[in-house]
Amino acid sequence: MSVAAARHVLPGFRLGMGYTILYLSLIVLLPLAAMVFKSTELTAAQFWAIASGERALASLRITFGASLLAAMINAVFGVLTAWVLVRYPFPGKRFVDALVDLPFALPTAVAGITLATLYAGNGWIGRYLEPLGVKVAFTPLGIVVALTFIGLPFVVRTLQPVIEDIEPELEEAAATLGATRWQTFARVLFPAMLPALLTGFTLALSRAIGEYGSVIFIAGNMPLISEITPLLIVSKLEQYDVAGATALAVVMLVISFVLLLAVNGLQWRLANSRRAGARA
Template identity: 60%
Template sequence: MAKKFKQKQVLPGFGLSMGYTLIYLSLIILIPLAVLFLKASTLSIKEFWDTVTDARVVASYKLTIYTSFIAALINAVFGTLIAWVLVRYEFIGHRIIDAAVDLPFALPTAVAGIALTTIYAPNGWIGHYFAAIGMKVAYTPLGIMIALTFIGLPFVVRSVQPILLDLDYQYEEAAASLGANPIQLFFKIIFPAIFPAILTGFALAFARALGEYGSVVFISGNMPMKTEIVPLLIITKLEQFNYAGAAAIASVMLVFSFILLFLINFWQWKTTKKHRLT
């Protein structure tokens, strides 16, 4: 009787599909990451610790994490605002702006870095205005933040935009009819619904910024202890044929990124669950 009433899968071949999925993930993600840790394990504990705690490496950790976090935070705010404008308003050039959001995806990162450096250099189109007031953008942490903000913006916009499109206007109309003002409408009705998507966009932008190289290497100036990011330091180790050292630094960043993304995804899951219950 159990076999008779057993529910059949809508799509057949689950076992075969799962097998292909696991093989593909193993070849593309799991095995390369495992090799990375294996390469780092060729160092002794003392060598590994000395490599990852070197003053130059620690400075690059701090700079990379700090600038990536600030850039992702800026994108979380202004990316949400851009998504709101694109969804809630119709205006001339709407489709052009909507398509322009994806340009950082399509533009080679090296080209983006050269363009940003040209614009924000002390003699650049925008940089010379900052230079006139004694403020330097290119070859500083501020320039790195600008580059990371540029490449991370689409992640937030494209995460929030579909949620805003699917948001039911009836809740807003009902709240407005009960006397809620626009600020209350946003923070009580709209924000709780889009907050998980904002978290997703923030996490993606932050993770992307941690590993960004091409757009940052030109505008940063690559000064050790000042504007040297972790990806550049890894490249430097590889050019010196210090593969184990490069793997050690990369493994630390990988573990940090994994823990951070896990915490953000867990927070997002808790927030979504709470919103559904309410």
């Protein structure tokens, strides 16, 4: 019985760890190492000149600024969408639930063309916004719209299982003790959802930073105004400036790593504080 109990469906730790390291090395570490190695063909002065150029800095500001803004928007409306889908029955619920996954299935180029058509000056939505002074297509605002569109499913799908596990009795108990709806959300529901919300935020942010297809059709791609860094990298590759493209890619890699490390650090602190609170 002891021998049977010691058996596992998956291989042991050493074999499993070996396969894990090999797989990650081939899929992640090796391509990233090749990219960094290629950028070393540049001198430090050349690398800095490319990374600190006016066009490069403008594209980095647009890329990371729009990505952060889109991820924050999805964090707010993702909570609302996930809550409605989990807690409320309504006609067409399955259809709405399927719509959340549409950005996963829709090719990014198709999404970009569709959004550009909708928000252009003569589009179904743009024709009503432009008279109000709100121009979406071919502006940085259009980039935020595209990144919000492709990032929403990450937040919603991450939150749904967590909300399903929150027992409605907790809300009833809070109401019985005299808590308002806002107090119940802030002190009972939100702390339980926060780790999953941070995970969804991180996934949406990561997806937005590297997005290309859906953005180029609605951004306008004007240097210093609405040009994203992935497009600038592609432009350098088309000019056979591989070293310059990898230099920009390395800059994006470093900034993305720092952002993800900060979010993961915040998640780790929250997890530790919850464990400490549970022990107390």
